[in-house]
Amino acid sequence: MYRRIFFYSLMLIVAIYSQTTLGQTVTNVNISESDDAPIISRHIYGHFAEHLGRCIYEGFYVGENSTIPNSAGVRLDIIEALKELQIPNLRWPGGCFADTYHWMDGIGDLEKRPTIVNTWWGGVTEDNSFGTHNFLNLCEELGAEPYLSGNVGSGGVQELADWVQYTNFKGKSPMSDLRRENGRDEPWTVKYWGIGNEAWGCGGNMRPEYYADIYKKYVTFMSDADIEGGLYKIASGASNDDYNWTEVLMKNIPKNMLEGVALHHYSVIDWDAKGPDVDFDEQTYFNTMKESWLMEELIVKHTAIMDKYDEKKEVDLIVDEWGGWYEVAEGTNPGFLYQQNTMRDAMIAGMNLNIFNNHADRVKMANLAQTVNVLQAVILTEEEKMILTPTYHVMNMYKVHQDATLIPLSFDSPKYTLKEESLPALTISASKDEGEKTHISFTNIDANKAHTVSLDLNSLNIKNISGTVLSSDSLQDHNTFENPDKIAPKDFKDFKFKKGKLEVNIPPFSVIVLEGYK
CATH class of the missing domain: 3.20.20.80 (Glycosidases)
Structure with missing residues (x-):
């Protein structure tokens, strides 16, 4: 009896953990390629x-x-x-x-x-x-x-x-x-x-x-x-x-x-x-x-x-x-x-x-x-x-x-909350170019929290992914004539990609662009 209770408890913990990353709820992003999807002018x-x-x-x-x-x-x-x-x-x-x-x-x-x-x-x-x-x-x-x-x-x-x-x-x-x-x-x-x-x-x-x-x-x-x-x-x-x-x-x-x-x-x-x-x-x-x-x-x-x-x-x-x-x-x-x-x-x-x-x-x-x-x-x-x-x-x-x-996407964004108000924290868009490369851009406006997203990319036939991120220590950070490169894009590697499944951890107030290719 106790073993059975322990087993089910363990399974519940695993299920909960599978939907979180370091305490963050994972947002599932659904991809729905369409033959009549528009060109991004x-x-x-x-x-x-x-x-x-x-x-x-x-x-x-x-x-x-x-x-x-x-x-x-x-x-x-x-x-x-x-x-x-x-x-x-x-x-x-x-x-x-x-x-x-x-x-x-x-x-x-x-x-x-x-x-x-x-x-x-x-x-x-x-x-x-x-x-x-x-x-x-x-x-x-x-x-x-x-x-x-x-x-x-x-x-x-x-x-x-x-x-x-x-x-x-x-x-x-x-x-x-x-x-x-x-x-x-x-x-x-x-x-x-x-x-x-x-x-x-x-x-x-x-x-x-x-x-x-x-x-x-x-x-x-x-x-x-x-x-x-x-x-x-x-x-x-x-x-x-x-x-x-x-x-x-x-x-x-x-x-x-x-x-x-x-x-x-x-x-x-x-x-x-x-x-x-x-x-x-x-x-x-x-x-x-x-x-x-x-x-x-x-x-x-x-x-x-x-x-x-x-x-x-x-x-x-x-x-x-x-x-x-x-x-x-x-x-x-x-x-x-x-x-x-x-x-x-x-x-x-x-x-x-x-x-x-x-x-x-x-x-x-x-x-x-x-x-x-x-x-x-x-x-x-x-x-x-x-x-x-x-x-x-x-x-x-x-x-x-x-x-x-x-590439049309659908998801329920986590919230960026301050006092009694909330806003969607994430915006995401994706596209495929003539060279069959896929690009996914993420913006997390949350001033305090990272947010994790999960995407199933199997339908896009992607084998490799690289990324770039723009982030900084403070929202007020900016480039100056004395320090012109304080904020500049850097390589981004805080993601997992295995068997077509992608999980990305998006830092607070950051912008990320990922490139997927064969």
Whole structure:
């Protein structure tokens, strides 16, 4: 009798232990490959460069006479860093700035270009030395698609139509002739065009019904003739949970005039009290993660509205502004939006990229705000110095998903709990590339606990696995110009892989990417 009791007790202990690792509950992740799974568009990994603070001037652009090594005035170290990221697209010139920018002010003889006051960002005077040619030539050098935001707020229909002709028309016309006079014979063939920016706010404080009519008017005069497949036109979309905006646009704009609808969402806890960029406490971190997690809900609800009017998913969701937004770094210009980039930003990046990947059926482009020296930047500069941020490293780790086929996953995430509130601790996404390599990315936002996951990979025919992790000792850790490599990816080996079964221990506030291959 006692032996039987002992035996059953032992079996119970083994069963409990089999579901735990050092006291941690094991989360089972189910894999369901599908023949009709979507491709994760490389354009999800896009970037954003606005005339804001030190993003363009003193960031990208230092001028041809600078002692900092440059190509046509653009820093060579930034070019090489962005090439390493394989950035697929770059959005320019804004942002709010776009609806005050007149593109013809930025072409032709430098000495004759008028100045402009950047009324949105710091009230600084710019000399228009960085313009259309500089930006489009930079995109060519990066191998990235340019994404131009047209001026609908203060610019006219003809102005935008002329910009399209200037950049794209191969034949003889007033605008193509002007382009050739300015030193560029062949057009750049710019495919991606935003029709205004944040039309509900800084782009004109419009009603959605009014903007829908404005949108149709502008795109009517934008020539598709010289672009294979036509221009890819993106409507200024909703802010956060303004679902009515999406409803009105989808209802009132014919699908043959619309390729994408934008969505903007920042991980900001309070627009009047955003919290510090470095010296934040765990409660502030938790609240930021809660705002970041809203991206999942926003995509689900906005796409549900899109599905009502577009069952075949012919119109894409374009998240062309996303990222963390805090109070500016101490001692910097409030209008320049310069902030440090900590492990908290790595969490935002990993979480959101997993969300975008998992919604690849609708989300076809996203643009992190912003590339250099502004908000959740991937690069920070200080005169001749340059550093790569934790966000840069996450995007570099995740680039393996670009244009790969999504592998759908399902699981019940363990919770990250603080006081009386809880959030899902884990986001995970997976894909298979053309070379039959499988990549699985994990982000654990839990500030205190590691979490263990288990996956059965037998259906994927994987024989070997290697991994990379981004982690640090403190959420507030960041790279500095004095210590630029404090946070950098490292080899990851804290997993077990046997007979097709994978078990991974994911440290607190860390990002991991595993590669599986034959």
